Amino acid sequence: MSQIATNQSSDGGTVESQWKDLFSIAGVSTLIMVALIPLQIIVYIIWQTPETAIESFILFQENKLYGLLALELPYLVSNVLSVPLYLALFVALRKGNQSVMTVATVLELIAIAAIFAMTSSSVPPCFLTSPRRR
Numbered sequence: 001m002s003q004i005a006t007n008q009s010s011d012g013g014t015v016e017s018q019w020k021d022l023f024s025i026a027g028v029s030t031l032i033m034v035a036l037i038p039l040q041i042i043v044y045i046i047w048q049t050p051e052t053a054i055e056s057f058i059l060f061q062e063n064k065l066y067g068l069l070a071l072e073l074p075y076l077v078s079n080v081l082s083v084p085l086y087l088a089l090f091v092a093l094r095k096g097n098q099s100v101m102t103v104a105t106v107l108e109l110i111a112i113a114a115i116f117a118m119t120s121s122s123v124p125p126c127f128l129t130s131p132r133r134r
Helices: 020-046 053-062 064-070 073-093 098-128
Strands: none
Touching: 020 073, 053 064, 064 073, 073 098
């Protein structure tokens, strides 16, 4: 079978045109990630991360949004937004060596999950500092 035939889908379009929406989503998410970089820099320069659990609870009692920003909420958002980017990279580069790209993509998704698990510890204190409603 020729190369042209293997690159066409059943509706006659190329395989790349099937992934156009993924590439668009990846581009938008990457632009948002780049826009978040100055916010992350400002947050980390201006507000110090609490060193103790008590400081964390005080921070969340004073201002929940400030507490989430100081405890890496923009970093978590950037990691979530990076998923479409890595999927689009897989689709674009898989023709070179599909097995290597599959392993690399899976490892990156595992790394994102691990980072999310480690840095998402700021969410429980946010809810623990809320006043109880009866």
